[in-house]
Amino acid sequence: MPDYQPNAVLSNQEFNVVGTSPIRHDGMDKVTGRAQYGIDTDLPGMLFGKILRSPHPHARIKKIDASKAEALNGVYAVVTAADLPEVSRRVVDLAEGAIHNLGFLSNNVMARDKVLYKGHALAAVAATSPHVAEEALSLINVEYEVLQPVVTAEEAMKDDAPLLHERLATLSNPLLRPGGLKDDDDTSKGSNISNHFEFSAGDISKGFKQADVIVEKETRTSPVHQGYIEPHAATAMWQADGSLTIWSSTQGHFSVREQSSRLLGIPLSTIKVIPMEIGGGFGAKGIVYLEPVAAALARKAGRAVKLTMTRGEVFEATGPASGTYIKVKLGATKEGELTAAEAHLVYEAGAFPGAPVTPGCMCMYAPYEIPNAYLEGYDVVLNRPKSAAYRAPGSPQSAFAMETAIDDLCEKLGMDPLEFRLLNSAKEGTRRITGPLFPKVGFVETLQAAKEHPHYSAPLDGPNRARGVASGFWPNNTGPASASAIVNSDGTVNLVEGSVDLSGTRVTLAQQLAEVLGIPVEDVRPTVADTDSVGFTSNSGGSGATFKSGWAAYEAGMDVRQQMVERAAKIWEIAPENVEYENGVLQHKSDNELKMTFKQLAARQNATGGPITGSAGVNPGGAGPCIGTHIVDVEVDPDTGKITVLRYTAVQDVGKAVHPDYAAGQIQGGAVQGIGWALNEEYFFNDQGNMVNSTFLDYRMPVSLDLPMIDTVIVEIANPAHPYGVRGIGEVPIVPPLPALANAVSRAIGARMEQLPITPGRVLDAIWGAKK
Amino acid sequence: MQVITGGHKTVRVAGGSVRQIINNLEADYPGIRERLCDENGIDLLPGIAVIIDGETSQLGLLERVEENSEVHFLPALGGG
Numbered sequence: 138m139p140d141y142q143p144n145a146v147l148s149n150q151e152f153n154v155v156g157t158s159p160i161r162h163d164g165m166d167k168v169t170g171r172a173q174y175g176i177d178t179d180l181p182g183m184l185f186g187k188i189l190r191s192p193h194p195h196a197r198i199k200k201i202d203a204s205k206a207e208a209l210n211g212v213y214a215v216v217t218a219a220d221l222p223e224v225s226r227r228v229v230d231l232a233e234g235a236i237h238n239l240g241f242l243s244n245n246v247m248a249r250d251k252v253l254y255k256g257h258a259l260a261a262v263a264a265t266s267p268h269v270a271e272e273a274l275s276l277i278n279v280e281y282e283v284l285q286p287v288v289t290a291e292e293a294m295k296d297d298a299p300l301l302h303e304r305l306a307t308l309s310n311p312l313l314r315p316g317g318l319k320d321d322d323d324t325s326k327g328s329n330i331s332n333h334f335e336f337s338a339g340d341i342s343k344g345f346k347q348a349d350v351i352v353e354k355e356t357r358t359s360p361v362h363q364g365y366i367e368p369h370a371a372t373a374m375w376q377a378d379g380s381l382t383i384w385s386s387t388q389g390h391f392s393v394r395e396q397s398s399r400l401l402g403i404p405l406s407t408i409k410v411i412p413m414e415i416g417g418g419f420g421a422k423g424i425v426y427l428e429p430v431a432a433a434l435a436r437k438a439g440r441a442v443k444l445t446m447t448r449g450e451v452f453e454a455t456g457p458a459s460g461t462y463i464k465v466k467l468g469a470t471k472e473g474e475l476t477a478a479e480a481h482l483v484y485e486a487g488a489f490p491g492a493p494v495t496p497g498c499m500c501m502y503a504p505y506e507i508p509n510a511y512l513e514g515y516d517v518v519l520n521r522p523k524s525a526a527y528r529a530p531g532s533p534q535s536a537f538a539m540e541t542a543i544d545d546l547c548e549k550l551g552m553d554p555l556e557f558r559l560l561n562s563a564k565e566g567t568r569r570i571t572g573p574l575f576p577k578v579g580f581v582e583t584l585q586a587a588k589e590h591p592h593y594s595a596p597l598d599g600p601n602r603a604r605g606v607a608s609g610f611w612p613n614n615t616g617p618a619s620a621s622a623i624v625n626s627d628g629t630v631n632l633v634e635g636s637v638d639l640s641g642t643r644v645t646l647a648q649q650l651a652e653v654l655g656i657p658v659e660d661v662r663p664t665v666a667d668t669d670s671v672g673f674t675s676n677s678g679g680s681g682a683t684f685k686s687g688w689a690a691y692e693a694g695m696d697v698r699q700q701m702v703e704r705a706a707k708i709w710e711i712a713p714e715n716v717e718y719e720n721g722v723l724q725h726k727s728d729n730e731l732k733m734t735f736k737q738l739a740a741r742q743n744a745t746g747g748p749i750t751g752s753a754g755v756n757p758g759g760a761g762p763c764i765g766t767h768i769v770d771v772e773v774d775p776d777t778g779k780i781t782v783l784r785y786t787a788v789q790d791v792g793k794a795v796h797p798d799y800a801a802g803q804i805q806g807g808a809v810q811g812i813g814w815a816l817n818e819e820y821f822f823n824d825q826g827n828m829v830n831s832t833f834l835d836y837r838m839p840v841s842l843d844l845p846m847i848d849t850v851i852v853e854i855a856n857p858a859h860p861y862g863v864r865g866i867g868e869v870p871i872v873p874p875l876p877a878l879a880n881a882v883s884r885a886i887g888a889r890m891e892q893l894p895i896t897p898g899r900v901l902d903a904i905w906g907a908k909k
Numbered sequence: 910m911q912v913i914t915g916g917h918k919t920v921r922v923a924g925g926s927v928r929q930i931i932n933n934l935e936a937d938y939p940g941i942r943e944r945l946c947d948e949n950g951i952d953l954l955p956g957i958a959v960i961i962d963g964e965t966s967q968l969g970l971l972e973r974v975e976e977n978s979e980v981h982f983l984p985a986l987g988g989g
Contacts, residue, residue: 614987
């Protein structure tokens with residue numbers, strides 16, 4: 138038994154429902170196999186689609202001949218990029234309503250003139266069975282002009298590198314992350330660098346002159362995949378009136394609707410997207426791969442078409458996190474005060490612009506107060522799958538560089554690494570390198586909780602063992618969200634909301650509504666509605682769903698409360714101002730005899746004015762940044778290089794844990810993915826740019842047997858911009874494990890680990906290198 | 910944007926809303942509006958966030974600003 142409280146919650150404020158851990162409403166369906174995921178869609182006469190993918194990482198498409206495939210018995214349709222409208226890829230077209238450059242997005246969905254990575258889609262077939270569709274793919278004849286691939290960012294940035302996009306504009310603006318092609322009259326030389334920008338504050342020359350100790354280092358990370366258990370799946374069916382219905386495994390069905398509208402060239406209002414249950418997304422299911430293709434096939438075939446990916450397709454044709462190269466230099470006084478920081482970040486975008494180098498830059502120094510700082514970011518295209526968001530996109534890689542450099546500084550200074558971080562911690566009012574001042578944040582409290590945790594002072598018994606710590610930051614996100622609360626005559630309430638449930642948000646939103654109404658959470662029945670049935674709601678991403686849709690549920694609940702007060706006033710023939718609503722009971726403010734429960738009034742709603750429905754559409758600000766600090770103990774086998782994770786503790790400010798068990802689960806899940814990123818996972822590419830480990834046998838994600846219990850400490854520093862103090866949770870916990878593991882291993886073997894993953898081979902190289 | 914402002918990282922400008930601020934900036938630094946707003950001038954470009962006194966605004970050009978407010982234009986971050 139541990140000598141401390143495991144999975145502790147350092148609570149700030151108690152509520153009746155918020156802050157408890159009820160059973161999730163969708164739990165029974167999920168554990169009994171009744172829940173319907175993307176692949177479960179089954180419609181009368183439905184066809185099965187398959188996609189032909191490029192075997193080359195870089196080639197020009199000279200000709201596609203699908204005549205033999207079209208003639209095969211059982212084949213109903215073959216589509217190529219010619220079946221989708223051509224969407225401009227120029228920079229000016231960014232203002233079409235999405236952060237993506239829709240031309241590049243369209244080109245990623247279906248290659249038009251060139252294939253830019255192995256696995257790039259270039260044709261699709263719909264047939265009566267998956268087997269017939271596969272056979273048809275083999276009958277499609279593609280003539281390629283094979284081109285030299287660009288397989289590393291270093292190579293891609295050279296002046297004489299082969300160009301992926303001959304007219305790619307090199308921007309110098311972090312605001313235009315999706316990139317774009319140059320204007321037709323721009324004759325300047327092309328490049329694979331789609332963006333290069335800088336942030337600076339203070340005077341770094343002066344800052345480094347003030348430093349007593351300076352460290353410099355270079356770090357490298359490989360692309361890693363989100364590894365969601367459910368491959369992508371989408372089904373499309375056209376109705377007789379020309380409207381389109383899409384069933385999708387997605388983090389944002391409204392985003393699927395908009396992207397499909399743009400890529401298919403049809404009005405948004407003619408598309409209905411039904412979000413299926415989702416078996417993980419972690420950021421990567423926010424963009425479309427299959428939906429427009431399924432729709433194009435279905436239109437041509439005149440039948441519903443379902444497309445699903447294999448695991449190999451998921452690895453090779455969807456978006457991993459960017460591989461990176463980062464150079465960082467830090468200076469500090471002998472007392473441990475940071476005086477200057479300088480970093481150069483190169484992020485691999487994959488085949489199209491838009492690596493998360495901007496957030497990488499914006500997060501890198503965020504946990505600290507640094508008076509003189511400089512950051513330079515490069516977004517580089519190369520012949521690999523287009524990178525996609527992965528939990529705190531961009532932040533883990535830059536934290537790996539920053540937090541390991543801090544560990545170097547601490548060793549040189551002989552300083553405790555948490556003391557160092559506390560001394561330099563950002564706090565409310567700290568100015569960030571990007572300009573703004575921090576609002577109320579819980580960085581100091583989180584570091585303090587980590588320092589006071591028994592893990593941090595526990596003895597490390599045995600040889601080749603060491604402890605590492607690191608922090609990570611994510612600003613959290615918000616966005617528009619909608620919800621309705623429909624009161625039933627039995628006193629239950631249907632909560633209709635628009636956030637796809639990635640992580641238990643049905644229950645966290647239901648809890649917030651139940652708290653407002655003063656009723657048990659079991660009396661709230663949450664539903665994630667399709668795009669025709671609830672107001673616009675932005676993606677479940679950026680750790681924003683419980684925050685923004687929580688606000689929507691709260692406001693819908695307040696709407697219901699107001700209506701209930703008016704109904705009670707009508708029944709009692711008094712003014713609404715004389716009615717108070719508390720804990721699910723309506724009462725006359727001065728007559729104790731006049732009171733009614735929520736249930737009693739719900740039963741009388743139709744006779745007192747009609748059904749009661751509360752609704753809200755919100756776009757709340759103040760998502761509330763958050764920080765996590767992790768502590769890890771490792772043992773390294775000096776003969777084999779094997780690393781055993783002995784103990785792991787994750788401490789995080791969450792504002793308010795609406796459902797502490799799920800908050801802890803988010804932190805544990807993020808930490809595990811970060812551990813995999815640190816120790817096991819990487820895309821292996823051969824010299825020709827082909828991924829060679831696109832199965833879970835060869836792409837090694839950690840499993841429960843590889844890990845100890847991930848202990849959590851939930852710190853609650855209430856976010857003043859939310860009625861219950863909520864901050865986002867889900868992304869921060871993937872950030873600290875990369876540097877925390879590297880710091881622990883480095884301390885165990887006496888040599889710095891500057892490349893991920895920290896494989897046994899790299900450990901042995903480091904040990905043997907240190908002995909030379 | 911510092912290219913347009915002649916290298917200035919910070920400039921003082923009058924205005925009671927983000928829209929007024931950008932209009933006044935445009936008068937002093939022609940071309941800045943194109944960097945920040947859509948072609949109709951109705952909204953900020955996708956991917957751009959405006960931060961007022963440390964808080965990201967959800968109202969874009971319509972957001973009110975106080976006297977001596979700090980206004981920053983930064984990349985909007987999505988997430989995973």
